[in-house]
Amino acid sequence: MDTGSSDAATQDSSGEDSKRDLLRCGLDHLRTAGHASISVRALAICANLSPGAPYYHFGTRRGLLCALALEGFRQINGAAAKIVHDGAADPRRVLADLARSFIAFSLENPHLFELMYESELTHPVDPALGPAFRQAFDIVVGAVASARGEPEGEQNVVRAVSFWTSIFGLARLLRFELLDPFFDRGSLDLQTLMIEEAVASVLRAPG
Numbered sequence: 001m002d003t004g005s006s007d008a009a010t011q012d013s014s015g016e017d018s019k020r021d022l023l024r025c026g027l028d029h030l031r032t033a034g035h036a037s038i039s040v041r042a043l044a045i046c047a048n049l050s051p052g053a054p055y056y057h058f059g060t061r062r063g064l065l066c067a068l069a070l071e072g073f074r075q076i077n078g079a080a081a082k083i084v085h086d087g088a089a090d091p092r093r094v095l096a097d098l099a100r101s102f103i104a105f106s107l108e109n110p111h112l113f114e115l116m117y118e119s120e121l122t123h124p125v126d127p128a129l130g131p132a133f134r135q136a137f138d139i140v141v142g143a144v145a146s147a148r149g150e151p152e153g154e155q156n157v158v159r160a161v162s163f164w165t166s167i168f169g170l171a172r173l174l175r176f177e178l179l180d181p182f183f184d185r186g187s188l189d190l191q192t193l194m195i196e197e198a199v200a201s202v203l204r205a206p207g
Contacts, residue, residue, distance in 0.1 A: 019057045021047035026068045030111040035065055035119060062121070066128040069121055072112045073132035076105050080139045091146035095202060098143055099167045099195045106171040113175075117168075140164050144202055159202050166198040 025046035029038055040054045040061050047053070058064040079101050087094040106113045115121065116129075125133055141160040145152040148159075173179050174191060183190050 015057070018047065018049055018053055022049065022054055022057060022064070023067060023071055026064065027071060027112065030068065030109070030115065032111075034111045035068070035115040038065070040064065062126075063128075065115060065119070065121060066126055068112070069116045069119075069129055070132055072105075072109065072116045073129070073136065076102065076116075077132065077135050077139065079105070080136065084139060084143060091143065091149075092199065092203065094143050095147050095163070095199045096195050098140065099163075099170075099198060100191075102167055103171045103174065103191060103195075106175055110175055113171075137164070147199070147203060148205075155205075159205055163198055163202050166201070167195070170194050170198075 022043055025043045026038060028046070029043070038061075041051050043064070044051050044053050054061075054064055058067055080098055083097045083101060084094055087097060121129060137160065140163065141152055141157055144160045144163060145156045148156065150156060170191070179190060
């Protein structure tokens, strides 16, 4: 019996469990408060681990924040990929559904969203987050090209930037309720109208 291999497997499993528990505690914190107030020591206590455990798994506090942001991207990119897969028969609707999903995530997870897009991790974008950002953008570029019935190319990259800029801006405006003084939410579904306009803009852009 190879007890050495068995012990190593147990340690690996225990390490992954500890890492997962720390991330769970971090995400729980971000449901009610911003990342600036995250205490590494408090997360260790929450996960029933030693004070040094977060540093063992993530290296630094920034490494921990990156891991939390990546969990957010895993959720948002996973949802986007499912939308693209399920909506293959109607690529134009996919764009609108991607926008709705992105905005819903930003409103339901404001502190995690801030960490992912508007924190010290994104000025400039931390290399650890680069692939997740790229995956998200590639999904939008592909959706734009499919909606237009064209191959992906430079022009559709530009259109994807324009589309994403519109949706990102709308998400921020809705999050901070900056449009409320100008529109009656009870009489106008501004979110739907703005998404429809963003999609229409992509479709009517000259080839």
